[in-house]
Every structure is written in structure tokens, then in C-alpha cells.
Amino acid sequence: MIKLSRSGWNNVIIFSVMGFILLINLTQGNFDSMQTKRQALLDEHAVILSLTINQQTNIERIGKTWRALPSVIQGQPLRAMMQSWQQIAGEPIDEPAQLQKEQMVVVSMVLAGYEQDEYLLLFPEEDQLLIYKQSQQQYYRLDQQLFSQLIPPQVIL
Numbered sequence: 001m002i003k004l005s006r007s008g009w010n011n012v013i014i015f016s017v018m019g020f021i022l023l024i025n026l027t028q029g030n031f032d033s034m035q036t037k038r039q040a041l042l043d044e045h046a047v048i049l050s051l052t053i054n055q056q057t058n059i060e061r062i063g064k065t066w067r068a069l070p071s072v073i074q075g076q077p078l079r080a081m082m083q084s085w086q087q088i089a090g091e092p093i094d095e096p097a098q099l100q101k102e103q104m105v106v107v108s109m110v111l112a113g114y115e116q117d118e119y120l121l122l123f124p125e126e127d128q129l130l131i132y133k134q135s136q137q138q139y140y141r142l143d144q145q146l147f148s149q150l151i152p153p154q155v156i157l
Contacts, residue, residue, distance in 0.1 A: 048085060088146070
């Protein structure tokens with residue numbers, strides 16, 4: 001066993017704390033850089049008034065609740081779906097070389113305080129979900145699992 005003097009132990013403690021702080025700063029920096037890659041597709045304070053999917057299903061805000069026409073989804077699943085839309089964020093990417101347009105889903109939104117409707121084109125793929133935001137002419141990459149949260153299976157007729 002190594003015997004250290006009091007000043008030796010103080011040095012060990014000081015270097016341990018400095019190493020721990022450095023480790024925290026390095027991991028926090030990596031986390032921040034991962035977070036900055038993701039961008040919200042809707043403004044933080046944007047309020048969705050209505051959302052139309054493939055010109056077939058219309059979801060509209062009624063007070064603090066939602067109504068789908070036709071009534072293919074309702075209650076908690078509908079609230080969860082609309083909360084997912086409100087919080088949607090993805091990684092901006094360049095235009096993909098190839099898109100699976102046969103599975104494309106067109107979503108239009110009416111947002112409170114905006115003159116123009118917001119159009120999003122969703123391209124579900126095996127390992128990712130690509131979204132084209134027309135107003136920004138920008139593609140975003142999201143996790144494939146988000147597709148079923150944004151567009152539950154019962155919503156597409």
C-alpha cells in the first residue's frame with residue numbers, strides 16, 4: 001500500500017476532481033453538438049389549428065381538444081399524435097439522391113397567425129423518415145419510429 005502525505009492526498013483529490021469536471025464538460029459538449037443537429041420543424045410557439053393528411057383525413061382543433069374527420073382516431077391516441085406533430089424535430093440534410101415517392105404522405109397544416117399553410121412531404125423508408133418542409137425547401141431526417149406516432153396506421157385510409 002502506498003502511503004501519501006497530506007499534501008499528496010490533496011493533490012490526488014484535486015486531480016481527480018479536475019478529471020471529473022473535464023469528463024463532464026467533454027460529454028456535455030458532445031451532447032450539445034448532437035442536439036444542435038436537430039431542428040424543430042415548427043416554430044416553438046406555433047399553434048396547429050388543423051392538419052390534413054393526403055387530403056383524406058382532417059384533424060381540427062376544437063378549443064383544447066381535437067376532432068378527426070372522418071372519425072378514424074380519437075381520444076388519447078389523437079392527442080398523442082398531435083403532441084408529436086407539435087414537437088417534431090429532425091436533422092437537416094441535403095436533398096436525398098433517391099426518394100420512395102410511392103409511399104409519400106402529404107400533410108398540410110393551418111397554423112395560427114400564419115398566412116400560408118405549411119406543407120410537409122413525408123417519405124417513410126426502412127431505416128429513417130425523411131420530411132421535406134416546403135416553406136424552407138429543406139429536407140429533414142428523423143427516426144423511422146416517429147412515422148407511426150405522426151401518422152398512426154388507422155389514419156391513412
